[in-house]
Every structure is written in structure tokens, then in C-alpha cells.
Amino acid sequence: MSFLVVMDSCGELTEDMKESGHFASVPFLIDIAGSHFVDNERFDMKRFLRLVKESPTVARTACPSPERFRKLFSPEAERIYIVTISAELSGSYNSAKLAQDMEDEDHPGRKIHVFNSKSASIGETLIARKIWACEKEGYSFEHTIETVEAYIESQVTWFVLETLDTLRKNGRLSNFKAALATALKIKPICSSTPEGAIQQAGQARGINKALVRMVEMAAEAAGHAEQKEIAVSYVECPERGQMVLDALKERIPAKNYILLPASGLTATYANEGGIIVVI
Incomplete structure (x- = not known):
């Protein structure tokens, strides 16, 4: 080696x-509702996401x-x-x-x-x-x-969230705004800043429209990606992840394309149904 x-x-x-x-x-290390998780190959994603939904507080990570x-x-x-x-x-x-x-x-x-x-x-x-x-x-x-x-x-990172529960529970979004966004089916489209922080880059009504818009925005920003790898990660929604990857393939010529299930830490913040794209 x-x-x-x-x-x-x-x-x-x-x-x-x-x-x-x-x-x-x-x-x-991730703790939620009195349960302790180690984010490794034995991570129980289904049980973790169930606890995330049931718990009134967010998971704590170390x-x-x-x-x-x-x-x-x-x-x-x-x-x-x-x-x-x-x-x-x-x-x-x-x-x-x-x-x-x-x-x-x-x-x-x-x-x-x-x-x-x-x-x-x-x-x-x-x-x-x-x-x-x-x-x-x-x-x-x-x-x-x-x-x-x-x-x-x-490199630029993009993501769309299915639910705003984590943002609501950790105080980054008020209960009223979260409820209003949920009622209107508004899905935020977020991206990374050059410093590595997170910013909202757009929004759309409905998850499918949000994913389509994310792909459009990623394609617009991709430039010449012929020698790059493009990757998609998903939280318990492989069909949705494949759909986004296929859409990226149509829009952006690249050296290679990767599709992977998300880690436990990613799921802590992206929640079930979340999609992450990196170019």
C-alpha cells in the first residue's frame, strides 16, 4: 500500500x-430518541429514519x-x-x-x-x-x-429535500413557514457556496418540479464536464435517484456517472427522499 x-x-x-x-x-456517531447509531456499514437506515419521523427533536451528531x-x-x-x-x-x-x-x-x-x-x-x-x-x-x-x-x-453540490422537518426541528425554519411550505408543496433547491456553506438557490412546487429545476440549474453551471465524474446520492429513494441521474446524463456529457445510497449522516439532514447532486 x-x-x-x-x-x-x-x-x-x-x-x-x-x-x-x-x-x-x-x-x-448519531443519537436520536435515546438510540445510538454508528455511521458505518451496519447502520440501520430504516430504523433510523423511523425514529427521525417520530422524534420531536433532531438527531445529535458527533x-x-x-x-x-x-x-x-x-x-x-x-x-x-x-x-x-x-x-x-x-x-x-x-x-x-x-x-x-x-x-x-x-x-x-x-x-x-x-x-x-x-x-x-x-x-x-x-x-x-x-x-x-x-x-x-x-x-x-x-x-x-x-x-x-x-x-x-x-465542484458544486446541489440538493433537494422531500421534507422540511429537520429544518423546522432545529430552529432554522419556523413552524409557520414549514407548515405553509408543506401545504403549498414548496421544495427548496439548495447549493453549496464557494466557502462550503449552504444557500437556497431556488424553489419549486412539488418534488418533481424541484428535481427538474435542480437538474437544469446544475446543467447551466456545469460548464465543460467531459473529464469529470457526476454523482447522485439518495436517501431511501433509489428510483428517484436513478431518474435524476438519467436526466443529468441527457443534459451533461461527462466521463463517468455514479449513483449511491446516502450515508447515515447525510440522511440526518436530507431526510427520506432527499437527493444530492455533485458536479
Whole structure:
């Protein structure tokens, strides 16, 4: 093993990434309604989403500790890359930086770099795959970092939510506004900012119209994506995810297209029916 990519569990791993031996995932911890979940391959999505619907309060999440990151640092890896959810959304990036500092103290000169994805979910996945592509091309550690940081700056994340319950429960949307939006079937279309925060980019009445508009907006912003990968993540709605991916294929020529079920952390905020697109 010459290199290792460690992602926090907000990002998803494709099957070829799992089989390569070059990727590892460090889990978030999630608590809701007295139940404790570890966001890993044994995560019980159906039970979790049921508790989300039933609970009057939002789930509480805890990012991986520096020690949990370090436990995955294989001594065989000459180069270690860490990819985290946007630093604007979680403390995971700071935790990973602390892990890097601690490793530098114990093993001076070890090559480690932490990438702030400025994204989430499959945004992390695509960044990790970009690292993999650079390594396959034989790029140096420094050239890989430079190339991937430029890729992150070019990336945009889009998402549409089926329900506004989480925004209502955590106080980001008043009960009145949430009820009004629900009654009118208004679905917000959101995107990432260059800094990695979340902004509302539009809205539509009805989930299908919102998804169509999201695809249109993503296509308008995509530019030349012929050498890029485009990815869609979904929360317990594979048919909807496939529909969005097919629509993106028609509008945006790309090198590759990926469709993945969302992680537990993504489901915490996107809820059942949520769709995430990253270009």
C-alpha cells in the first residue's frame, strides 16, 4: 500500500473503492430518541429514519475524534490523504487536522494532507476518487494536493429535500413557514457556496418540479464536464435517484456517472427522499 485515503462517513464509498484497499471510512456517531447509531456499514437506515419521523427533536451528531482518524493511518501507507465534510458544516475537518498534527509529532516528516471538501456526501466521494486518479497517474504528493484542491474549487453540490422537518426541528425554519411550505408543496433547491456553506438557490412546487429545476440549474453551471465524474446520492429513494441521474446524463456529457445510497449522516439532514447532486 503506497497511499491511503481516509474519509469521514459523510462520504460514501463505491464498490471499486472498497475493493481497492486504498480507502477507509471513519464513522460519525448519531443519537436520536435515546438510540445510538454508528455511521458505518451496519447502520440501520430504516430504523433510523423511523425514529427521525417520530422524534420531536433532531438527531445529535458527533464527528470522529482525532484518535479515531489516527487509528486508520496504516503504517504501510507512504502518503495519507484525509477528506472531510465541509468545515462550515462540522468539526470533522478540525478533528482531522488535529490528528495530522499529532501524527506529525510522533512521526515527523510523514506525508499527510487534510482536504476540506467544502461539500458533503458524494462530494467527498468524488474528491477521494480524484485523489485515486492522481495516484494512478503517478503524480507526486505535492502535485496531487495541488490538483485536488483545484478540483474542490470547481465542484458544486446541489440538493433537494422531500421534507422540511429537520429544518423546522432545529430552529432554522419556523413552524409557520414549514407548515405553509408543506401545504403549498414548496421544495427548496439548495447549493453549496464557494466557502462550503449552504444557500437556497431556488424553489419549486412539488418534488418533481424541484428535481427538474435542480437538474437544469446544475446543467447551466456545469460548464465543460467531459473529464469529470457526476454523482447522485439518495436517501431511501433509489428510483428517484436513478431518474435524476438519467436526466443529468441527457443534459451533461461527462466521463463517468455514479449513483449511491446516502450515508447515515447525510440522511440526518436530507431526510427520506432527499437527493444530492455533485458536479
